[in-house]
Amino acid sequence: MKTFKIASIPGDGIGKEVVPAANKVLKTIADIHGGIQFNFTDFPWSCEHYLEHGEMMPEDALERLQNFDSIFLGAVGNLKLVPDHISLWGMLIKIRREFEQVINIRPAKVLKGIRSPLLNPKDFDLIVVRENSEGEYSSVGGNIYKGEDEIAIQNAIFSRKATERAMRFAFELASKRKKHVTSATKSNGIYYSMPFWDSVFEDVSKDYSEIQTDSQHIDALAAFFVTRPHQFDVIVASNLFGDILTDLGAGIMGSVGVAPAANINVNGKYPSMFEPVHGSAPDIVGKGIANPIGQIWTAKMMLDHFGEEELGSVLLDVVESVTNDSILTPDVGGNYTTEEVTNEIIKRLKIVEKQGV
Amino acid sequence: MKTFKIASIPGDGIGKEVVPAANKVLKTIADIHGGIQFNFTDFPWSCEHYLEHGEMMPEDALERLQNFDSIFLGAVGNLKLVPDHISLWGMLIKIRREFEQVINIRPAKVLKGIRSPLLNPKDFDLIVVRENSEGEYSSVGGNIYKGEDEIAIQNAIFSRKATERAMRFAFELASKRKKHVTSATKSNGIYYSMPFWDSVFEDVSKDYSEIQTDSQHIDALAAFFVTRPHQFDVIVASNLFGDILTDLGAGIMGSVGVAPAANINVNGKYPSMFEPVHGSAPDIVGKGIANPIGQIWTAKMMLDHFGEEELGSVLLDVVESVTNDSILTPDVGGNYTTEEVTNEIIKRLKIVEKQGV
Ligand SMILES: CC(C)[C@H](C(=O)O)[C@@H](O)C(=O)O
Ligand SMILES: CC(C)[C@H](C(=O)O)[C@@H](O)C(=O)O
Numbered sequence: 001m002k003t004f005k006i007a008s009i010p011g012d013g014i015g016k017e018v019v020p021a022a023n024k025v026l027k028t029i030a031d032i033h034g035g036i037q038f039n040f041t042d043f044p045w046s047c048e049h050y051l052e053h054g055e056m057m058p059e060d061a062l063e064r065l066q067n068f069d070s071i072f073l074g075a076v077g078n079l080k081l082v083p084d085h086i087s088l089w090g091m092l093i094k095i096r097r098e099f100e101q102v103i104n105i106r107p108a109k110v111l112k113g114i115r116s117p118l119l120n121p122k123d124f125d126l127i128v129v130r131e132n133s134e135g136e137y138s139s140v141g142g143n144i145y146k147g148e149d150e151i152a153i154q155n156a157i158f159s160r161k162a163t164e165r166a167m168r169f170a171f172e173l174a175s176k177r178k179k180h181v182t183s184a185t186k187s188n189g190i191y192y193s194m195p196f197w198d199s200v201f202e203d204v205s206k207d208y209s210e211i212q213t214d215s216q217h218i219d220a221l222a223a224f225f226v227t228r229p230h231q232f233d234v235i236v237a238s239n240l241f242g243d244i245l246t247d248l249g250a251g252i253m254g255s256v257g258v259a260p261a262a263n264i265n266v267n268g269k270y271p272s273m274f275e276p277v278h279g280s281a282p283d284i285v286g287k288g289i290a291n292p293i294g295q296i297w298t299a300k301m302m303l304d305h306f307g308e309e310e311l312g313s314v315l316l317d318v319v320e321s322v323t324n325d326s327i328l329t330p331d332v333g334g335n336y337t338t339e340e341v342t343n344e345i346i347k348r349l350k351i352v353e354k355q356g357v
Numbered sequence: 358m359k360t361f362k363i364a365s366i367p368g369d370g371i372g373k374e375v376v377p378a379a380n381k382v383l384k385t386i387a388d389i390h391g392g393i394q395f396n397f398t399d400f401p402w403s404c405e406h407y408l409e410h411g412e413m414m415p416e417d418a419l420e421r422l423q424n425f426d427s428i429f430l431g432a433v434g435n436l437k438l439v440p441d442h443i444s445l446w447g448m449l450i451k452i453r454r455e456f457e458q459v460i461n462i463r464p465a466k467v468l469k470g471i472r473s474p475l476l477n478p479k480d481f482d483l484i485v486v487r488e489n490s491e492g493e494y495s496s497v498g499g500n501i502y503k504g505e506d507e508i509a510i511q512n513a514i515f516s517r518k519a520t521e522r523a524m525r526f527a528f529e530l531a532s533k534r535k536k537h538v539t540s541a542t543k544s545n546g547i548y549y550s551m552p553f554w555d556s557v558f559e560d561v562s563k564d565y566s567e568i569q570t571d572s573q574h575i576d577a578l579a580a581f582f583v584t585r586p587h588q589f590d591v592i593v594a595s596n597l598f599g600d601i602l603t604d605l606g607a608g609i610m611g612s613v614g615v616a617p618a619a620n621i622n623v624n625g626k627y628p629s630m631f632e633p634v635h636g637s638a639p640d641i642v643g644k645g646i647a648n649p650i651g652q653i654w655t656a657k658m659m660l661d662h663f664g665e666e667e668l669g670s671v672l673l674d675v676v677e678s679v680t681n682d683s684i685l686t687p688d689v690g691g692n693y694t695t696e697e698v699t700n701e702i703i704k705r706l707k708i709v710e711k712q713g714v
Contacts, residue, residue: 084544085545085546088546115476117583118474118475118476118583119473119476120474136547138548141512141550142549148517148521150553152514152550152554154547155510155512155513156493156512157509158508158511159508160505160506187441188445189442189596189600190493190494191495191498192498193510193511194511218600218601219605222601222604223605223608226474226608243543243575244579246576247577248576248583248605251579251581251584255584
């Protein structure tokens with residue numbers, strides 16, 4: 001029996017609705033399989049926790065998370081309770097950094113039965129490899145003066161090591177796909193970091209002569225996600241550009257509610273963290289209509305990471321059979337609830353088992 | 358006779374094709390009107406100029422431009438000849454800064470007869486007010502070490518003065534439109550500059566109680582441009598976020614080739630610069646198929662700036678009558694040339710005149 005220890009952190013808002021849903025799906029998979037099991041430990045860390053304890057997570061949080069095989073996170077943030085930069089830097093970004101989850105992988109592709117807002121989405125199928133440890137997300141900087149003379153200075157920090165690491169990850173991934181890497185840059189406007197980014201990309205690409213490359217400024221690239229997303233394979237992007245492109249990727253898929261993501265610790269020293277693209281969605285909290293697919297597809301990425309690719313691919317097929325039959329939450333045009341969609345996925349997983357697939 | 362002195366800078370690539378086209382249109386308007394005239398002076402500054410002279414513009418360029426009523430620019434950049442950050446900081450960004458063109462206004466709306474790549478674009482009609490003088494576009498920073506230890510540090514600089522100025526501009530604009538301003542932020546990820554941005558937005562909005570506001574993180578906002586652009590009116594954004602949103606705005610309009618822009622000097626000390634959203638488009642240079650509408654619509658914004666709003670609105674109506682009759686360049690699905698589209702616009706302007714409209 002293979003056992004995977006999962007730290008389950010629903011977090012805020014709809015995280016509390018979709019994480020339990022996805023956990024139920026994972027338990028079903030374990031039951032069906034027989035040879036694996038998932039041990040979930042729940043952690044109640046969130047903005048509410050902050051209000052009660054003055055911190056997003058307890059001081060020993062990272063120690064307690066350290067020995068899990070993975071972290072399964074819902075969403076963080078509740079502006080009504082805690083300013084976003086406090087809640088995020090106190091938890092999501094903190095875990096990403098302290099656990100050296102230096103790569104964020106986010107696929108975007110057409111899901112059967114989910115209508116893209118694009119007139120002609122073709123069958124786009126791309127992955128954004130986002131540098132997840134530095135860049136524009138930096139707490140280096142500060143403010144000077146108060147009142148009308150105030151100035152805020154924000155540093156973005158790009159190291160060769162982290163930049164190259166993200167790029168090599170992208171090239172390796174592309175070598176198993178359509179062998180094309182696009183670099184997201186903005187070296188025409190951003191004077192130091194982006195020309196540096198370009199030069200690292202040029203260097204790294206020399207080691208992968210079988211991979212085709214191109215480089216696009218982020219403004220043009222954002223527009224291309226709307227006009228010709230099917231022409232991309234793997235895209236490597238800085239922390240901020242990756243963030244923007246992946247929400248856009250979720251947008252063209254039809255809803256941010258279906259988009260999955262993985263924060264990968266590449267050196268194996270710490271657990272990786274699996275967390276969908278969407279946020280805590282305060283506008284729909286408590287209505288039972290949050291789309292569970294982003295979190296469930298994220299669970300599939302966790303299965304892949306555990307080396308259970310076959311289970312992962314069965315799971316995604318079942319999800320697509322459900323969407324294809326228009327069993328959908330309101331964000332993608334249906335009127336099913338979180339629970340109904342989840343239960344349908346569970347039901348079909350059991351059928352697939354009986355058929356011995 | 359009112360005379361407007363225009364510095365015409367075609368720049369690189371298709372700039373050399375669309376600026377002459379738009380100038381012809383402007384001359385037609387002057388002929389028809391009778392009471393105004395445009396004096397064009399051409400400047401050949403470009404990447405080719407750089408190769409010959411080692412600089413994008415001569416040293417006295419700004420002095421020579423200073424006494425014009427406006428600058429009418431095509432596009433800058435030719436990666437085959439000059440690295441982008443050299444060409445852009447040597448010309449486009451230099452003019453924006455030295456001439457204190459602190460606001461960049463960029464409308465995005467559905468043009469009749471031009472098909473949006475969105476399935477259901479509704480009648481979106483929004484304007485992005487982009488802070489155009491500072492922020493992420495900064496030449497403050499640098500690199501340390503060579504080789505594997507190299508680090509690039511890029512500063513973004515946000516002053517209260519410039520931030521507030523852009524926001525007030527947006528609120529004033531919204532008060533003449535649908536009375537809604539959206540702030541593009543990223544205060545959950547970017548630690549100093551964006552919380553600062555938010556606090557200035559909160560302060561400024563207190564002075565405009567009749568204007569509704571909301572604040573969206575740039576990643577979500579980019580996705581909303583795809584899923585519900587019709588819900589926006591005026592959006593105020595930093596230099597980089599404004600850049601990304603406006604290419605995306607051009608994308609949902611159907612082509613970056615139709616999107617107009619204006620770099621506004623708000624204190625009247627220096628000329629403003631009118632320059633479409635698109636770049637030099639090396640892939641289609643010399644084919645005679647560049648879409649002239651971005652440049653021509655940009656000319657309309659210049660007419661507005663000259664106080665000739667009526668002429669501006671006649672011009673945009675004529676442009677839309679041409680697109681509505683499917684007289685389109687290939688980027689928007691037609692097979693007309695730059696010249697044919699331009700000539701049709703000119704022909705119809707003359708008809709409008711005969712009808713005495
Ligand atoms: C060419 C580039 C520097 C420029 C910018 O980013 O400002 C362009 O994309 C624009 O939007 O005018
Ligand atoms: C919540 C926020 C800090 C986060 C990010 O920007 O990284 C989110 O948008 C994401 O993409 O995971």
